[in-house]
Amino acid sequence: MKRKTSKRQARKPVRKSAKEVVLSFKGAPPIEGEKSFYVSINEAITRGDHVDALEDIVKEFEDYKLYMRDVFVKNEPAYEKVFKFHVEYLLKKPVWREFEIKGCQSLEELADGVIDSMCWDNDHAHAFFFPKEKGRGDFMDFHSPYSIDSRHLDNDQYPTYHSCNIRIAEIDYARFPMINFIFDFGDGHQFILKSLGVRPEKKSDFMTFMPKMIDQRGVGPEQYPNFVEDGEV
Numbered sequence: 001m002k003r004k005t006s007k008r009q010a011r012k013p014v015r016k017s018a019k020e021v022v023l024s025f026k027g028a029p030p031i032e033g034e035k036s037f038y039v040s041i042n043e044a045i046t047r048g049d050h051v052d053a054l055e056d057i058v059k060e061f062e063d064y065k066l067y068m069r070d071v072f073v074k075n076e077p078a079y080e081k082v083f084k085f086h087v088e089y090l091l092k093k094p095v096w097r098e099f100e101i102k103g104c105q106s107l108e109e110l111a112d113g114v115i116d117s118m119c120w121d122n123d124h125a126h127a128f129f130f131p132k133e134k135g136r137g138d139f140m141d142f143h144s145p146y147s148i149d150s151r152h153l154d155n156d157q158y159p160t161y162h163s164c165n166i167r168i169a170e171i172d173y174a175r176f177p178m179i180n181f182i183f184d185f186g187d188g189h190q191f192i193l194k195s196l197g198v199r200p201e202k203k204s205d206f207m208t209f210m211p212k213m214i215d216q217r218g219v220g221p222e223q224y225p226n227f228v229e230d231g232e233v
Contacts, residue, residue, distance in 0.1 A: 028072045029166065031065070033159035060145070061158035067146045068161065070175060071130055077169035079104040082205060084196040087114050087181070091190060095218035101211035102201070103169030107148060111163055113211035114191065115183055118220035124184035125150045128163065130176060
């Protein structure tokens with residue numbers, strides 16, 4: 001059931017400038033919903049409800065937070081740089097795209113650019129997955145427990161980072177040069193996202209909409225090849 005929103009609530013969020021983002025970043029960012037998660041867990045444990053199971057969930061959440069600390073850069077993020085990515089679609093070859101995107105933009109905006117470049121409707125959830133084993137190079141680790149998910153998507157056990165809250169420059173690509181990306185958990189459109197480095201911003205970048213696709217190969221598959229409209233045979 002869709003939640004009703006007022007016109008004011010339905011307005012698109014204002015993008016933060018690079019300087020505003022710098023002031024808000026202090027190491028690993030907070031996880032939305034973390035405080036309320038602990039409150040509800042502690043209340044249930046105090047009542048004696050499923051104590052062992054809830055303590056296991058807390059341990060999993062602590063493991064998630066510990067792992068994700070290494071996903072983020074330790075120094076000041078390069079919000080005023082432009083990042084370049086090679087994004088390869090894995091279910092049909094050769095299909096790939098290359099993008100440039102500003103460091104102050106979000107992972108959600110990069111996901112939107114990838115989905116749009118495939119000529120698909122952005123009507124499903126997405127997530128960026130990191131390998132279960134740190135330090136692995138080439139990997140295929142979809143549905144790892146270590147992920148940054150699309151807004152309103154958690155793992156049903158504890159809250160996770162959301163792509164709308166994480167900026168491109170906040171990820172440590174030296175440690176994680178390749179990241180798995182999946183769109184639509186039903187059809188499972190799988191991609192490998194590879195970091196190709198950064199460059200300084202140019203004056204022309206201020207007049208360019210980003211993420212910007214700068215190269216491509218191949219045509220993405222039809223999103224709903226077997227879809228039939230109501231009334232059609």
